[in-house]
Amino acid sequence: MHLERVVDVFLELARQLYYHGSNATEIEKYISDAALAYNLEVQIASIGTVIYLTVVDKKGKSITRIERIQNTSIDFNKLEQWENLIKKMISETPPISFVRDDILILKYEQNKIIRSMPINIIAVFIASFSFSFVFKGGFFEGIASGTVGTIVYLLTMRIKNKIFKDFMAGFLLHTLIKILSLYYSINPFPTLAGAVMVFVPGLLLTNGIMEIGDRNLVSGSSKLLEAIFVLGALVMGAGISAAFWR
Template sequence: MTKQMQKKILILALFAGETMMKSGAEIYRVEDTVERICKAADMPYVEVFAIPTGIFVSIDQGEDNREMFTYIKRIRGTGIDLGRISELNQFSRDFASKDLTVDSGMNWVKQISKTKPYRLPLRLLGASLVSSFFCLMFGGDLKDYFCAFFIGAISYLLSILFDEIETNFFIKGFCCCALATILALVCSSLGLGSSSSAIIIGALMLFVPGVAITNGIRDMLAGDMLAGVVRIAEAFCIAISLAAGAGVVLRAWVAFGGAIL
């Protein structure tokens, strides 16, 4: 196999792994996908090491006169797209079982990576429903439900704007939760809502890093201790940003003579 073909296989495998990692996939799933793609291209020796910030891949044909190829891919920025993870997971299995060329596989992965998320109105509706129903779960009444419905949509829209300008997760979580807290306090003070605490908790649940915590625990149980610790540390920092955003606003509200209902 030529060096050019080995390079193309590595690029394909790394691109698929990078897309999965940026979509919030578990470490073992990323490593399995990269390994499947390389071995499907007749690479008997494949070593993959992935962490949330990078993927390291080495391939070798196993012959004494062949040199080993090692590539490193830096991962910047992550999100959550379970549909894209599922499609890439299926792609790796189809690539291994079907007679696909590397070029056709690359085109397939590029199409998956360009898949657009749900439309904005539908995502805003989902955020509103999540926020409002969590508000009810934490003791809110019907007035609080409608307040949380609109506050959830507004705070989620702000998070989308921060994603567009590629703001780091701490500032995004801080500002979104601060905005939600301000709106909840204003609604309660105007009599539009009964319990600002229930409204705030409902809005904050939109940004709780549940997937990061779950993936961190799963990675640790799978033996990827470093990746698991990194994921849990990231989730911990996000939780701090959420608490800080709400706490600063509540403290300022009380300092300026406001009442927390």
């Protein structure tokens, strides 16, 4: 088999796993198991936003690639499809050329899937509405939380920088809820808490802690630090808004 094509396939699989929300430990295990199925030696490290991959064939020839992942798009349904493709490689070991074809087909099919904006809006509303009850809010707090959370989600969805996005989200959430409280009798705390939960980087926190627990210290620490900064921006935005309303 052509080693360069093998490296391209493994790197593409690692890239897709990272892009759709897999953590470093899972990426490294999946790629290592796939390489083992093809009797290849592989060294892979997913560190922060960079994937390092070295593949060595039976003759000792090796190729090393480094890939930087600029952004992510968390989607567990798509992630499961990529994981299933790798599991198929491990169990059936199809020719690499067939795997390349499967990758192209899967990418084409996934690119055709257009996220429905109405579904996203409904999901954000339901999440904010539900979380407000967790924080002991009533029905009106839930409606207010869902409405404000949805509005802020739409206003900030085009912002690429995560820290600035969450800063603006925190500021706008608190500001809109304070405005609502001037006209309606609602409890601001559960209303704000419910809407805020939509913007909390839960997966980033979870992956960071899991990777540290698996001794992926550099990758886990970088993700945990990023999550802390994002959370800090969210709190700071709400805090600045609160200072304006005093």
